[in-house]
Amino acid sequence: xxxxxxTLFVLTESSYLTLDGETVVVKxxxxxxxxxxxxxxxxxxxxxxAGASPALMGACAQRNVDLAFFTPRGRxxxxxxxxxxxxxxxxxxxxxxADDPGVSCRYAKGFLxxxxxxxxxxxxxxxxxxxxRVPVERLxxxxxxxxxxxxxxxxxxxxxxxxxxxxxxxxxxxxxFDALILQQRPTxxxxxxxxxxxxxxxNALLSxxxxxxxxxCAAALEGAGLDPYVGFLHQPRPGRTSLALDLMEELRASFAxxxxxxxxxxxxxxxxxxxxxxSGAVLLTDEGRRAFLQAWQQRRKQTIQHPFLGEKIPWGxxxxxxxxxxxxxxxxxxxxxxxxxxx
Numbered sequence: 001x002x003x004x005x006x007t008l009f010v011l012t013e014s015s016y017l018t019l020d021g022e023t024v025v026v027k028x029x030x031x032x033x034x035x036x037x038x039x040x041x042x043x044x045x046x047x048x049x050a051g052a053s054p055a056l057m058g059a060c061a062q063r064n065v066d067l068a069f070f071t072p073r074g075r076x077x078x079x080x081x082x083x084x085x086x087x088x089x090x091x092x093x094x095x096x097x098a099d100d101p102g103v104s105c106r107y108a109k110g111f112l113x114x115x116x117x118x119x120x121x122x123x124x125x126x127x128x129x130x131x132x133r134v135p136v137e138r139l140x141x142x143x144x145x146x147x148x149x150x151x152x153x154x155x156x157x158x159x160x161x162x163x164x165x166x167x168x169x170x171x172x173x174x175x176x177f178d179a180l181i182l183q184q185r186p187t188x189x190x191x192x193x194x195x196x197x198x199x200x201x202x203n204a205l206l207s208x209x210x211x212x213x214x215x216x217c218a219a220a221l222e223g224a225g226l227d228p229y230v231g232f233l234h235q236p237r238p239g240r241t242s243l244a245l246d247l248m249e250e251l252r253a254s255f256a257x258x259x260x261x262x263x264x265x266x267x268x269x270x271x272x273x274x275x276x277x278x279s280g281a282v283l284l285t286d287e288g289r290r291a292f293l294q295a296w297q298q299r300r301k302q303t304i305q306h307p308f309l310g311e312k313i314p315w316g317x318x319x320x321x322x323x324x325x326x327x328x329x330x331x332x333x334x335x336x337x338x339x340x341x342x343x
Contacts, residue, residue: 002317003036003041004309004311004313004317004324005309005321005324005325005328006040006041006042006043007042007043007045008024008036008041008043008044009045009047009317010026010044010045010046010047010048011047011314012028012033013047013048013049013050013072014029014049014050015027015028015033015046015048015050016028016048016050016051016052016053017044017046017048017051017052017053017056018052018053018055019038019053019055019056019059020035022037022038022039023035023036023037024036024037024038024056038059038060038063038065039063041065042065043065043066043067043068043223043224043324044060044066044067044068045070045223046067046068046069046070047070047071047074048069048072049071049072052069057080061080066079066080066223066224066225067079067080068080068222068223070219070223073297074215074216074219074220074300074316075219076219076222076223079222090225090226090327090331091225091226091230093330093331094226094230094243094330095227095230097232098230098231098232098236101158101159104159104232105157105158105159105162105232107232107233107326107329107337108159108162108233108246109153109154109156109162110336110337110339111233111247111249111250111339112153112162112165112166112233112249113150113153113154113250113339114250114340114341115166115169115249115250115252115253116149116150116153116165116166116169117150117339117342118250118251118252118253118340118341118342119169119170119173119253120143120147120173121253121254121342122173122180122253122254122257123139123140123142123143123146123173123176123180124139126179126180127139127140127143133182134179134180134182135179139176142172142173142175142176145172146169146172146173149165149168152165153165159233159235163233166233166249173253174190174192174193177190177257178190178191180261181202181261181264181265183264183265183266183267184264184265184267184271187274188201188202188271190202190203193206195207197277197279197280197283198281198282198283199280199281199282201271201274201282202260203282204274204282204283204284205260205263205269205284206257206260208284208289208292209256209257209259209260209296210252210256212293212296213248213251213252213255213256213319214241214244214245214248216248216316216319217241217244217245217247217248217251217323218241218244219319220247220320220323221241221244221247221323221326223320223323224323224324224326225327226323226330227243228241228242228243229243230242230243231243231244231245232246233246233249234246247319247322247323247326248319250322250339250340251318251319251340254340254342255299255315255318259295259296259299262295262299263292263295268291268292268295269284269288269292270288272285272287273285273287273288273292274288299315300315300316301314301315302314302315303315304318304342306318307340307341308325308338308340309321318340322340325337325338
């Protein structure tokens with residue numbers, strides 16, 4: 001169990017939530033694991049199959065405590081909310097913000113600042129950790145160019161400007177990505193980002209990681225009461241979780257890209273795990289997907305100190321914390337959305 005932002009995160013798969021008077025009781029089997037006064041909570045995110053008692057669900061609805069259920073792997077299942085402080089008001093605020101170009105641009109800036117900042121530090125981290133194996137001078141140059149893009153993001157006035165800056169920054173970052181691959185060459189070599197379909201093993205791994213990360217971000221937004229389909233940097237499009245794509249921007253390099261590099265450099269994924277189709281698309285085999293997903297779940301359990309909260313949390317909770325911070329910003333509890341700045 002973790003309590004962050006007045007939200008209780010229940011992470012143990014066997015946990016069952018019940019109500020004792022005005023107290024949330026977390027049980028594991030017949031044993032009581034923890035107690036939390038209900039009046040101190042704004043939300044409960046439950047990653048347990050056991051679920052919660054009807055009494056607790058009713059109390060949460062009556063007291064306007066958001067109660068959301070997820071699978072242990074993070075897939076959103078359902079939500080129970082109260083009447084007056086429900087998600088309708090929050091989503092109305094989200095829709096108004098999305099329709100206002102100035103407000104929408106302000107939120108988009110936050111996501112993009114996080115993305116470029118974290119991409120820069122992925123390159124910087126490589127020069128620090130592997131100075132004898134990477135082209136330090138070239139990566140430092142790219143890092144400096146990415147740093148120079150950050151003030152341009154702050155000065156941008158429209159979403160179109162931001163997308164132009166984002167495209168340039170992504171091109172800079174990926175131009176140095178191949179240098180970060182230290183093992184299993186030439187099978188795992190990177191020349192450029194290709195998608196729909198990925199045309200080499202590295203792009204196949206990146207696309208799979210982004211799919212998993214987008215799913216986690218969409219689930220996190222659902223749990224926070226936001227509509228994952230209405231975004232700011234990514235324009236709404238039928239069937240596309242635009243806000244989830246917005247939220248994952250700041251986590252692409254720091255989580256997904258670094259995870260892919262680890263899978264290659266530590267030989268979690270091997271050349272035999274990738275197969276090329278007649279169309280030219282490269283896909284993971286069933287064995288490769290299993291290995292990738294197992295490693296992904298292990299990485300989600302690793303802890304990191306959240307830069308805004310100053311607390312250590314599992315990597316897997318970062319999208320959920322960022323979604324809560326975004327919801328709080330829209331409610332007016334925070335002056336500005338705090339991006340996830342990894343270093």
